[in-house]
Amino acid sequence: MRFSEKLLQLAEKTTVTGGLSEGSSNSRRNKRDSRSVPESLEATNRHSLNNSTPDIRSSQTNGSSTSGHPVPVNMTSNPTYVTNGAPVNMKEVQGLKNEVRQLKRELVRMRELIGQYEEREQALKDRLSEQARRQIDKSERFEDITMGTNRPTQLIQCYGYLYTQTRVDALDSLDSLPELADSQVNRLKGKLIFSVVVLSFRCAQSHYKRLQTEASKLLYLPSTNQIQNDPIVKEMQDTIELYLRKTVDRFDTQALVKEVCSQIYSTLYDYPTLKTCEPLRHYIEECINLAWKFAVQNPPVTIEFDSADFDSSKHMRFHTSNPDSVDIQAYIWPCLVETQTGHCLHKGVVIT
Numbered sequence: 386m387r388f389s390e391k392l393l394q395l396a397e398k399t400t401v402t403g404g405l406s407e408g409s410s411n412s413r414r415n416k417r418d419s420r421s422v423p424e425s426l427e428a429t430n431r432h433s434l435n436n437s438t439p440d441i442r443s444s445q446t447n448g449s450s451t452s453g454h455p456v457p458v459n460m461t462s463n464p465t466y467v468t469n470g471a472p473v474n475m476k477e478v479q480g481l482k483n484e485v486r487q488l489k490r491e492l493v494r495m496r497e498l499i500g501q502y503e504e505r506e507q508a509l510k511d512r513l514s515e516q517a518r519r520q521i522d523k524s525e526r527f528e529d530i531t532m533g534t535n536r537p538t539q540l541i542q543c544y545g546y547l548y549t550q551t552r553v554d555a556l557d558s559l560d561s562l563p564e565l566a567d568s569q570v571n572r573l574k575g576k577l578i579f580s581v582v583v584l585s586f587r588c589a590q591s592h593y594k595r596l597q598t599e600a601s602k603l604l605y606l607p608s609t610n611q612i613q614n615d616p617i618v619k620e621m622q623d624t625i626e627l628y629l630r631k632t633v634d635r636f637d638t639q640a641l642v643k644e645v646c647s648q649i650y651s652t653l654y655d656y657p658t659l660k661t662c663e664p665l666r667h668y669i670e671e672c673i674n675l676a677w678k679f680a681v682q683n684p685p686v687t688i689e690f691d692s693a694d695f696d697s698s699k700h701m702r703f704h705t706s707n708p709d710s711v712d713i714q715a716y717i718w719p720c721l722v723e724t725q726t727g728h729c730l731h732k733g734v735v736i737t
Contacts, residue, residue, distance in 0.1 A: 535633055537686070540678055541721065541730050548718045548734070551671050552578055558664030564656050575717065577653070578668070582719060584645045585672035586688050589680040592641060593629070600625050630681045641673045642666075679721075686730065688719035695737050699729045703736045710737040 534543075559565050559574045600606075606618050629636070646669060650660055659665060679686040692699065695711040699720045702708060713735045720733035 535630075535678055537682055537730075540675065540682075540686075543675055544679075544721050544731050547582075547671060547675060551668055552718075555581075555664055555668035558662055562656075562658050562662060564658050577649070579716060579718070581645065581649065581669055581672050582676075582688065583690065584648055585641075585669070585676040586679070588641050588644055589673065589676035590685070590687065593677070593680040596629065597622075597625060626681070626683065630683065633678050633681055636677060638670070638673045638677055641677065642670050645669055645673060684726070685724040686721060687724050688733075689722045689727075690716045690719035690733065692720075695735065699732055700735045701732045703734050706735070706737040708737075713737055 534540075555578055556574060559577070565574055601622070604621065606621060607615065646660075646666065649669070653659055689699070693713055695702070695713055699722075700713070703717050715736045716733060717736060718734040720729055721731035722729050
């Protein structure tokens, strides 16, 4: 009995011990499960954050958020944004914008200053050009190319053409006159043609001096001797000469032509047909026009025909001359020389 009772007691203890162990096991499991719930929640949150972080970073890397604006990466007093893959300091950007505005203002100011300097430069060039032009007009070494055919070099060529062509035409016209058809008056015709040139230059030079005197009296200018001592008077005198030189084509020379014709007709009154010889009158007009253009030049140009000895630098022989003789017997055409220097501009034709 005791043995069976002991077995029953042992069975009961075993059952109680198993229940307790199972309960304790269940309680420990429950405690472990209660601790694992927060941990799993925390792990789940970390996993969701890790999955969302690359999207945010990729948007920051691209330089804009989903709204298209730069994404701020530093929310301090000096915010920094990311754009085009690089961080941008907005304070530095604002400083650069201010600097650009300042440079633009400086650029506008410098352009205005450059414009002012260019205007001053142009005004100075105009003044220097005007002074140079005046010096050239007064100079005897320079030729004003703006005068065209009235330049001294062109006038010298016209003087040569007057001898080679216009003079020959006038001689031919005189040969056609019945009164001058006699061979005994051939020498007279040559003297007549030569005299026209001489009278034309004398008439032009005297008329030019008379104009200068009248202008000086009208402007109450002092005499010629006082011009060098007064720069204002000298400048006015130079201006008058320049005006006459520039307007040489507009000057009416008909009064001079009438004066020369009157002298010719009165001297050769025995030949009244000269008054109706149009080629002769044309020759006189050409001589007067050329003589007037030479009279207003600076320096003045005149003719020379009083040398007694042949000079190869001033003369050339006529085809009937004696080449071995140096004595000038007659002038066929006068020399063209400068009044002040005596420099020969065109050789005269003489008979030796």
